[in-house]
Amino acid sequence: MTLDQLPPGQSGVLDIVGGEGALRRRLLDMGLTPGTRVTVRKVAPMGDPIELFLRGYVLTIRKDDAANITLKKGPER
Amino acid sequence: MGYLIALAGNQNCGKTTLFNALTGSNQHVGNFPGVTVEKKEGKILKQKDMSLVDLPGIYSLSPYTSEEVVTRDFILKEHPDAIINIVDATNIERNLYLSLQLMELNIPMVIALNMMDEVRASGNSIDVAKLSAHLSIPVIPISASKKEGISDLTAAVVKTVKSKTPPVKLDFCTGELHRTIHSIAHIIEDHAQAAGYPPRFAATKMVEGDEPMKNALKLTDEELHIIDHLVHDMENALGTDREAALADMRYNYIEKICSDCVFKHQETREQVRSEKIDRILTHKYLGIPIFLLIMLLVFWLTFTVLGAPLQELMDRGINALSDVVSGFMEQAGVSTWLHSLVIDGIFAGVGSVLSFLPIIVLLFFFLSLLEDSGYMARVAFVMDKLLRKIGLSGRSFVPMLIGFGCSVPAIMATRTLSSDRDRKMTIVLTPFMSCSAKLPIYGMITMAFFPHHAGLVMISLYVLGMVVAVLSGLLLKSTVFRGNPVPFVMELPAYRLPAPTSVLLHMWEKAKDFIRKAFTVIFIGTIVIWFLQSFDWSLNNVANSDASILASIGRFIAPIFIPLGFNDWRASTALLSGITAKESVKSTFAVLTGATSDAALSSVLNTIFSPLSAISFLTFTILYMPCIAAFAATRRELGSMRAALATVLYQTGVAYLVGMLVYQIGRLVVGG
Known part of the structure; x- marks a missing residue:
């Protein structure tokens, strides 16, 4: 399952942060590293981007980019 | 010899507030060489030999945005004697990520742990001594907005600078x-x-x-x-790959430190409050209407309630001064041309631009309230999907909206965009948003040709401007600005009350900037236009401007507009004078046609244009190059005369093309 598919209000643990170049670098720099717990807070009024909560702060990214991030399977830690 | 100290930190961590608290009002603003990234410098209070440079707010030292490159280059090439790294204590994990990178630069460093008041108020705590021991550098708890801990911070910085000890090499990797x-x-x-x-x-x-x-x-x-x-x-x-490995390593190390020193039982009150506010402000259905209402309110206050009376007051002041100077010069018996230069040229030209000052200051007052409170990030969040279609991000929406009021502050507002590419593209597109100074032109033409459909024509003109901006965006995205759009990965900071000093300083900076421009570029521009309007080719002072150089240039270029359906020297001269300020299109028409009333002007206009060519004239007017004040802002923000000239050439080219299309297609339809 990828991060963009996570419904608002639910959380998951990141597995692989995909994508490439500057964007991926930025996602990693902002703390979206493997093993991080992320909650999807809401979706913007027009359906994109999405609002995330991680490491004690709020971050927004686009759905296309969230689709490159996979979540760990199985029961919640 | 003095010491140079760099202030570095993430965005939204109170860096500007700390800079103001450390330096007082003793600061000046410039640009980092070669880029349009703002550079603020000031002397630390009571430490005359220590100058502090405010580096752009960044999240990492990877060289992807111009801000990051500037910060990195500044620290590596200017060799500051120390770094003050401001860290938001309510968001410590992500803030320390930059700290770890800064520490590798081998420069004496102090961490200013900001917003400790919020941490304490919410019942959380941070063991500052332990954190300092882990990082091997001084950590000073402060609250920049309440001015707590500032003198402790200054003392620590002085001590660190003089000891010249860089951070002990950290082995946070395993x-x-x-x-x-x-x-x-x-x-x-x-x-x-x-x-x-x-x-x-x-x-x-x-x-x-x-x-x-x-x-x-x-x-x-x-x-x-x-x-x-x-x-x-x-x-x-x-x-794992090289990039993920390093980010992972840094965050693992930070998590280890934080589990030892940071005791967070709950989110801070500010974070809880923000979530509640966002339930309304970024609500699925209410978010967009509320945003439009807020902007409407800002416009109404700026342009009508507060701006109009202030602008009139300013106008009156300038006129009074102009009268005094005029009387004085007449008494002194100066020659008529000098009198005309000062009164008709400088006072009329610079004065008409200066009368925009109240509006600009007001607009920036509201904008910095929206920016500093954290709402601007929400606007970008709500509007991103729309702007993305033309290759921009949500952040460009606000400058474009301000463009409906006045292009000058709109272009200046592109400073808030983090990406150089987005900033340039926004500067090119913003003047297509029809500014308020063009309203008198629309009024003049609709009264003469479409008195019963004025509203419809006006709305169509605004829509046309927006459509052209969208099409231009699509075109530019796949040609000039092809590069990679900077990824839209943006923090939504907690809502906070803006610090009054920051807002006031920001307003003062913009006002200074605008006044400086009014007395340089615009000053020269108005003298040139005055000269062209007042003299003929043999440099005789002309009584009537229809014999002037400007009029003869108008006559010369008039045939250019034949494909647009009008070929009249008065129309082309009016368009030329519109370059000084759009309001003067109407006044030039009045002067050149000798019409003394609006009704008389209407009947003369009917001899110059047909209804169809009046529409193509309007089309050209909305889209062609903005006024000289906006041009000066464009030049300054793009940082290059060539780029600014290319921009106005493009805008004028688009105006010509669309005007011609309107006329030619219209002719086929109407059969004229």
Whole structure:
């Protein structure tokens, strides 16, 4: 399952942060590293981007980019 | 000799507030060389020999945005004597990520742990002494907005600067990565020292695959080969790639420190409050209407309630001054041309531009309230999907909206955009938003030709401007501004009450900036236009402007507009004078036609235009190059005269093309 598919209000643990170049670098720099717990807070009024909560702060990214991030399977830690 | 100190930190962590608290109002604003990134410098209060430079707010030292490059270059090339790294205590994990990178630069450093008041108020705590011990550098708890801990911070900075001790080398990496960094550091040590980089920092950057570092070190092919091999082995051993490995390592180390020193039982009150506010402000259905209402309110207050009376007051003041000077010059018996230059040229020209000052200051007052409170980030969040279609991000929406009021503050507002590409593209597109100074022109034409459909014509004109902006965006996206759009990965900071000093200083800076411009570029521009309007080719002062150089240029270029359906020197001269200020299109028409009333003007206009060519004239007017004040702002923000000229040429070209299309297609339809 990828991060963009996570419904608002639910959380998951990141597995692989995909994508490439500057964007991926930025996602990693902002703390979206493997093993991080992320909650999807809401979706913007027009359906994109999405609002995330991680490491004690709020971050927004686009759905296309969230689709490159996979979540760990199985029961919640 | 004085000391140079750099202030570095994430965005939204109170950096500007701290800079103001440390320096007072003793600061000046410039640009970093070669880029349009603002550089603020000031002397630390009571420490005359210490100058502080406010570096752009960044999240990392990877060289992807111009802000990051500026910060990195500044620290590596200017060799500041110390770094003050401001860290938001309510968001400590992500803030320390930059701290770890700054520490690798081998420069004495102090951490200012900001917003400690919020941490305490919500019942959380941070063991500052332990944190300082872990990081091996001084950590000073402060609250920049309440001015708590500022003198402790200054004392710590003075001590650190004088001791000249860089952070003790940190080994926050373990295992395979640790070995790789050290092996590479060993190989490149001589190259790094020759290029002026700390070897440890250079090695980390080589592991990350950082291109600028690779080029700067001038390594031999053999050395590069060995390094690639080392990194490759590391990737295999760790089962992850080089970039993820380093980010992961830093965050793991931070998590370890935080679990030992940070005691967070709950979110801070500000964070809880923000979530509640956002339930309304970014609500699925209410979010967009509320945003439009807020902007409407800002416009109404700026342009009507507060701006109009202030502008009139300013106008009256300038006129009174102009009368005094005029009387004085007449008494002194100066020649008529000098009198005309000062009164009709400088006072009329610079004065009409200066009367915009209240509006600009007001607009920036509201904008900095919206920006500093954290709402601007929400606007970008709500509007991103729309703007993305034309290759921009949500952040460009606000400057474009301000464009409906006045292009000058709109272009100045592009400063808030983090990406250079987005900023340039927004500057090119913003003038297509029909500014308020063009309203008198629309009024003049609709009264003469479409008195019963004025509203419809006006709305169509605004829509036309927006449609052209969208099409232009699509065109530019796939031609000039092809590059990579900067990824839209943006923090939504907690809502906070803006600090009054920050807002006031911001307003003052914009006002200064605008006044400086009014007395340089615009001053010269108005003198040139006055000269062209007042003299003929043999440099005789003309009584009536229809014999002036400007009029003869107007006559010369008039045929250019034949494809647009009008060929009249008065129309082309009016368009030329519109370059000084759009309001003067109407006044030029009045002067050149000798019409003394609006009704008389209407009947003359009917001899110049047909209804169809009146529409193509309006079309050209909305889209062609903005006024000289907006041009000056464009030049300043783009940082290059050539780029600014290319921009206005493009805008004028688009105006011509669309005007021609409107006329020619219209002719086919109406059969005229």
